[in-house]
Amino acid sequence: MKPFTADQLLKSILIATGIWAVVAVACMMVGSTGRIEWPKDDVFEFRRDSILITSLIGAALASSGCVYQAILRNPLADPYLLGVSAGASLAAYVWRLTSFAGLLAILGAMSQQAFAFLGAMAAVGIVFALATRRGRIEPITLLLVGVIVNAVCGSLYLLLIQFNKSPAGSGSEMAFLVGGLQTSLLPEQKWAAVTVVSVGWVILLYFAGWLNAAALSDDEARSLGVGIHLLRWISLIIASLMTASAVAISGPIGFVGLVAPHMARLLVGVDQRKLLPLSTAFGAILLCVADSAGRFLAHRSLAGQWLPVGVLTGLMGGPFFLLLLWQTRRRE
8 A cells, every 4th residue: 555644645635625615615505495506694693504414424535435345356345335324213203102201201312323223233133144155245135135124124114103002202203214304403413423423533533554455355454454354343333333323313314335445546546545535524504405405496496395305315326226236347
């Protein structure tokens, strides 16, 4: 691996942050009235919070997807496809049920992140257990099992909705299923997600240089002094925790973790020390743009209502995923 100084790392972070800031300011000017203008005082705070929360969620999903692709050596891997998002979403909804009201009073807002993390760990544990053969992970099997786990978690979610019409808290059940910004989050929930994602991202950035070795074979990685098995466990746990914290306040927003790393890879290559910061920025940008597009379309007769960001990212990411899959098959 080529030498990579602290100044270069700081430069990468500053450039990525600057790109996000420019787009975020532009998104602040998009309103549900259809006019492009700086928000007035009565809507400034709401729009600012919307931009910041969507940026946080997008950054968490994109950075997690970047790590999953590196660790699993699979360009099609992301938290959504591996069942992490679905498991976290199901567990976060269970947290909202009336039957857990007593537990909510004891544990507070942090319990939602805890439930989501346990759900994510359960889902990814099932996926890896079924996709591992003789101590090795089979990538194709991993993706297939992930799709199945997503389907099962989605079915259980719909089943719980039918039996529990009035969960504790607020927000649309269907919006939480497809992924969307919740407007009634408690400050504790926001800060819990910010803390987990921020700390997790710093840890992943610390291991970014080692993640470059994950693209090599296990023997080659060990010859470079990288404990590849330990690195896999640390990276997967941290990425899953970040995903769970994001999903706990947004639902399973798909394809951000798949699309953003590939967009960044086109610009900076495969060096994780450059790729991770730019992927994080692109993830935040994608969700900001999707949220602004939903806000802009809210006044159009075509939409008729405020579309959840998960719907828009699915419409954007689905064709991208099919194109990527087609290109991958052509190279085989």
